[in-house]
Amino acid sequence: MPRVDRLTRAFWRTAGRPVDLDGEHAWLHAPMHHGAVIGDGWLADAAAAMGGRVVEGSGQAGLVASMDHLDGPGFRAADLAPEVRDFYEHTAAWRMEVWTQWSAWAQAGGEAVARFFGRRVQQLALPMRPLDVAHGMDSRVALLVDGEGRQRSAGWIRTLRSTGEYVYSGCYSTRCLPGADRPSVHVTFPLEQGNVQVFLRPRVLPGGVLELASPSGPFGSDGAYVVVRSGAGTHASRAPIHETFRVYLDRDRVLRTDHELRMWGATAVRLHYKLERRS
Secondary structure, three states, X not given: OHHHHHHHHHHHHHHOEEOOOXXXXXXXXXXXXXXXXXXXXXXXXXHHHOOOEEEOOOOOOOOOOOHHHHOEOOEOHHHOOHHHHHHHHOHHHEEEEEXXXXXXXXXXXXXXXXXXXXXXXXXXXXOOOHHXXXXXXXXXXXXXXXXXOOEEEXXXXXXXXXOOOEEEEEEEEEXXXXXXXXXXXXXXXXXXXXXXXXXXXXXXXXXXXXXXXXXXXXXXXXXXXXXXXXXXXXXXXXXXXXXXXXXXXXXXXXXXXXXXXXXXXXEEEEEEEEEEEOO
């Protein structure tokens, strides 16, 4: 399988453009990993790279320190439903149940990615069948803090409750893209000598609903990117992956999330999350 991984990185290097992560393209500077198995192994290295440390064990840790960090023209965190805001600022205090439904055209490809890549490297192992997540998904949040103890980002590790297998291992923060008028939610999924990054533009919908979207667009705008590092330098490419999240309260004031992932504009998979604050 390492040969497959090398070929995959070679493809994205060819498809991408050279980038300078310490200069012009610093907005793409994000955690990578040195080994083939990801899991949560990237956390310590990511913290050390910024001269900080990993802080775990807080039952109130959130993906962002404050949703106010996203404020700007067209977005006010104060307009969000309090429960929506609480989930992002105190994610570790919430428990989740998950349902998944793949489109027929994407099922075989998703299964191949999960079987030959996701489960093997313990990263981006999307559940393929509803029964895969019948027992729910466990969620753990590890804060990456700088030398002064300030939260710089957060690692959100999600595993299947039934098996303990890793599903997602992501680094969450807020980041302003070049020329943008306000920050986006920035999510990085570390990989061996690279990563997948998604910049999600926030919007408040009627009723205090949060929408996060990664649309299509030019290089440097919100969307998904693949970054690979090799002896030839670092290369980055936009990926044809587009996502929409809507986080909302239903009529019984239960917090829920609808997540749609599209490839080239066609829906590949839908996930639904029921979120409940731990007692």
